[in-house]
Amino acid sequence: xxxxxxxxxxxxxxxxxxxxxxxxxxxxxxxxxxxxxxxxxxxxxxxxxxxxxxxxxxxxxxxxxxxxxxxxxxxxxxxxxxxxxxxxxxxxxxxxxxxxxxxxxxxxxxxxxxxxxxxxxxxxxxxxxxxxxxxxxxxxxxxxxxxxxxxxxxxxxx
Amino acid sequence: xxxxxxxxxxxxxxxxxxxxxxxxxxxxxxxxxxxxxxxxxxxxxxxxxxxxxxxxxxxxxxxxxxxxxxxxxxxxxxxxxxxxxxxxxxxxxxxxxxxxxxxxxxxxxxxxxxxxxxxxxxxxxxxxxxxxxxxxxxxxxxxxxxxxxxxxxxxxxxxxxxxxxxxxxxxxxxx
Numbered sequence: 491x492x493x494x495x496x497x498x499x500x501x502x503x504x505x506x507x508x509x510x511x512x513x514x515x516x517x518x519x520x521x522x523x524x525x526x527x528x529x530x531x532x533x534x535x536x537x538x539x540x541x542x543x544x545x546x547x548x549x550x551x552x553x554x555x556x557x558x559x560x561x562x563x564x565x566x567x568x569x570x571x572x573x574x575x576x577x578x579x580x581x582x583x584x585x586x587x588x589x590x591x592x593x594x595x596x597x598x599x600x601x602x603x604x605x606x607x608x609x610x611x612x613x614x615x616x617x618x619x620x621x622x623x624x625x626x627x628x629x630x631x632x633x634x635x636x637x638x639x640x641x642x643x644x645x646x647x648x
Numbered sequence: 649x650x651x652x653x654x655x656x657x658x659x660x661x662x663x664x665x666x667x668x669x670x671x672x673x674x675x676x677x678x679x680x681x682x683x684x685x686x687x688x689x690x691x692x693x694x695x696x697x698x699x700x701x702x703x704x705x706x707x708x709x710x711x712x713x714x715x716x717x718x719x720x721x722x723x724x725x726x727x728x729x730x731x732x733x734x735x736x737x738x739x740x741x742x743x744x745x746x747x748x749x750x751x752x753x754x755x756x757x758x759x760x761x762x763x764x765x766x767x768x769x770x771x772x773x774x775x776x777x778x779x780x781x782x783x784x785x786x787x788x789x790x791x792x793x794x795x796x797x798x799x800x801x802x803x804x805x806x807x808x809x810x811x812x813x814x815x816x817x818x819x820x821x822x823x
Contacts, residue, residue: 496695505682505686512709
């Protein structure tokens with residue numbers, strides 16, 4: 491009968507909340523998008539096109555494939571700064587880590603369409619000293635309204 | 649009922665290294681460890697917190713990862729996680745005012761084809777601490793001493809609580 495015992499449904503956005511709450515120096519933004527999760531993820535997971543749209547400080551991004559779900563992403567900022575990210579990408583979940591930066595994205599079904607989460611963070615010694623300001627990092631660094639726009643445009647093309 | 653023990657969990661081969669890396673602040677390792685632990689925690693929290701199982705699992709995993717630095721022996725990971733998950737699940741279930749048994753009018757009709765739904769409904773009529781001991785003994789297959797340690801009660805209390813929980817489960821199941 492064990493297989494009939496109820497199992498909690500821990501969706502990818504809840505997992506992103508776990509990461510945000512557990513890693514000092516991160517901020518999480520959640521957004522409801524009026525479109526199915528598969529479609530939202532189809533747009534969001536195109537890192538090369540979408541990351542510069544969503545992250546204010548990214549001017550351009552190039553992605554190279556790695557083994558399995560692993561990718562490598564090179565990002566360039568507007569002031570010429572560069573960052574190399576190790577990436578894990580799968581349906582509904584993306585985690586990215588560079589030497590100094592963290593990014594995460596997740597999507598899960600919601601009664602109104604899709605709940606989309608974006609996590610941004612710094613990997614710096616003593617980052618917890620910035621604690622009172624950390625909740626501003628995620629919302630200030632990302633433009634999730636643009637994702638909604640891009641998803642609607644994608645819907646219009648279908 | 650088949651007990652689940654740490655040896656049956658997948659992806660445990662490289663676990664010590666993964667735990668150490670997560671403790672050192674490698675978020676890639678932490679995300680990978682989350683993939684390993686999430687299904688286990690979801691299985692423990694579901695039968696105890698029921699409708700609030702996802703909240704309980706989320707809270708349990710936050711507690712696990714904020715305290716991961718305190719885990720000295722990676723081999724003890726699953727036992728350590730289990731204790732946190734059970735504690736959080738009972739706490740969330742009690743907070744959600746689910747301690748009171750459900751009304752009898754909620755009892756499903758006999759012959760309901762959805763057995764999983766029946767199990768869930770029967771569990772819903774038990775108190776959170778009774779669900780917790782059923783999960784530990786009958787789902788996880790732990791011995792009385794380990795269960796009493798996790799629940800911070802004497803072995804006598806654990807024994808009598810298990811007896812009452814099983815009797816209550818059978819009574820509700822046979823209705």
